[in-house]
Amino acid sequence: MPSNFLANNQPIARVMVAGTGVMGAQIAFQCAFSGVDVVAYDVDAACLVRASARFDALGRVYAVDFGAPREQIEASLARIESNTDIGSAVADANLVIEAIPEDLAIKQSFYRALSAVAPAGTIFASNSSTLVPSQFAIFTDRPERVLNLHFAHEVWKHNIAEVMGHQGTDPAVFERVVQFAHRIGMVPLPLRKEHPGYLLNTMLMPMLIAALGLLVNDVADVPTIDKAWMVAKGDRIGPFGILDGIGMTTVYNVTMSLAERTGDSTHRRIAEYVKANLIDTGRLGESVGHGFYRYPDPDFRNPTFVAA
Numbered sequence: 001m002p003s004n005f006l007a008n009n010q011p012i013a014r015v016m017v018a019g020t021g022v023m024g025a026q027i028a029f030q031c032a033f034s035g036v037d038v039v040a041y042d043v044d045a046a047c048l049v050r051a052s053a054r055f056d057a058l059g060r061v062y063a064v065d066f067g068a069p070r071e072q073i074e075a076s077l078a079r080i081e082s083n084t085d086i087g088s089a090v091a092d093a094n095l096v097i098e099a100i101p102e103d104l105a106i107k108q109s110f111y112r113a114l115s116a117v118a119p120a121g122t123i124f125a126s127n128s129s130t131l132v133p134s135q136f137a138i139f140t141d142r143p144e145r146v147l148n149l150h151f152a153h154e155v156w157k158h159n160i161a162e163v164m165g166h167q168g169t170d171p172a173v174f175e176r177v178v179q180f181a182h183r184i185g186m187v188p189l190p191l192r193k194e195h196p197g198y199l200l201n202t203m204l205m206p207m208l209i210a211a212l213g214l215l216v217n218d219v220a221d222v223p224t225i226d227k228a229w230m231v232a233k234g235d236r237i238g239p240f241g242i243l244d245g246i247g248m249t250t251v252y253n254v255t256m257s258l259a260e261r262t263g264d265s266t267h268r269r270i271a272e273y274v275k276a277n278l279i280d281t282g283r284l285g286e287s288v289g290h291g292f293y294r295y296p297d298p299d300f301r302n303p304t305f306v307a308a
Contacts, residue, residue: 012123012180016041016093018110020051020082021287022245023127024099026155029058031097032079033068033156034184040082041089048082055080057296058156065156087117095180097149099127102250107131108139115141123173125149129201129246130254132194134166144170149177150198151186153245161186162198204242209255211239212270222292223299231306241300244291248278 014037017028024040028051032038040055042048059073083089090096096118100110107126114124126136126148137143147165152158161181165174174190181188189199197205211225220228226238243251252274259268278284278291285291299305 010094012094012176012183013037014039014093014095016090016096017099018042018086018089018096018114019099019101020047020054021099021247022054022285023151023153023155025051025054025058026153027097027099027127027151028080029055029062029076030151030155030186031184032076033062033072036079036184038080039089039093040080041084041086042082043084045084048084051082062156086113090114090118090122093118093122095123095125095177097125097127102129102131102247102253104131104135107136111136111139111146115139121145123147123177125177127151129198129250130196130257132166132196133164133169134194137166137168143168145173147174147177148198149181150200152200153242155186159186160189160200162189162191162200164191164194164198166194205254208239208243208251209258209267209270212243212251212255212273213266216266216269216273223305226300227306230300236301238300240292241298244285244293244295244298247285247287248274248291249284252279 016039018041020042028038028040062068124146133148137146147169150162178188222240229238256271283290286295289295
């Protein structure tokens with residue numbers, strides 16, 4: 001990609017999605033379904049094998065939810081290629097959407113490596129749920145082209161894209177990413193300044209923390225807490241289903257960070273519970289098939305779950 005990518009007002013035509021877990025796979029498929037060429041990058045070939053199965057499953061979901069014909073699904077799948085080599089994966093990318101684990105050290109290492117091989121004009125966008133772009137920008141060779149682009153779980157239904165820059169983000173880069181989000185079927189939500197948790201998670205996290213607090217304080221079990229929310233609010237998923245989609249590593253990092261920042265004993269007990277009962281037992285969430293529920297057919301999707 002030429003370095004004058006923005007100056008020539010060229011569209012974002014090729015995206016590298018780094019990380020192929022639940023969210024990375026959803027982002028990649030949504031881009032491909034919207035006509036964008038995608039390179040799905042992961043360091044582990046086994047992850048890409050699992051990602052291929054996720055893409056196939058998403059194709060079936062889009063066929064049902066959108067009535068997309070088989071030809072459109074096949075064309076979307078054909079737009080996605082897989083790669084474990086970061087240099088060749090990013091070689092022709094206009095935009096990188098990073099969806100790797102929510103660990104600052106891992107992300108910083110990734111951005112150092114990416115900067116060494118990415119074309120000069122490539123934009124770097126993180127899907128981080130809790131970290132802000134200035135935490136990554138200093139580890140790149142192009143801080144003016146770094147920002148966050150945050151998607152919600154089940155991107156084809158909950159189609160928001162929160163766009164957050166930092167003080168050094170080029171306004172033209174910010175606007176180009178807003179335009180891209182709209183192009184792939186999202187409702188762009190531009191933030192005026194950095195804010196951990198963005199808009200959605202700032203509103204959502206108190207509910208999720210409250211649900212976890214009810215659990216660790218032994219007020220009720222997981223299904224009962226989820227039923228309370230699902231029946232009363234008419235939602236098809238409760239807090240623990242949402243937490244499975246987020247992933248336990250992120251849940252642990254967020255709650256431990258809150259515990260350290262606030263000194264709140266409940267936050268610390270939640271973090272310790274998540275680590276001991278979920279992370280340490282391999283129940284990392286929907287991405288591995290087991291969290292608070294088992295996947296691909298969790299109990300809460302059974303119509304009888306919320307029956308009297």
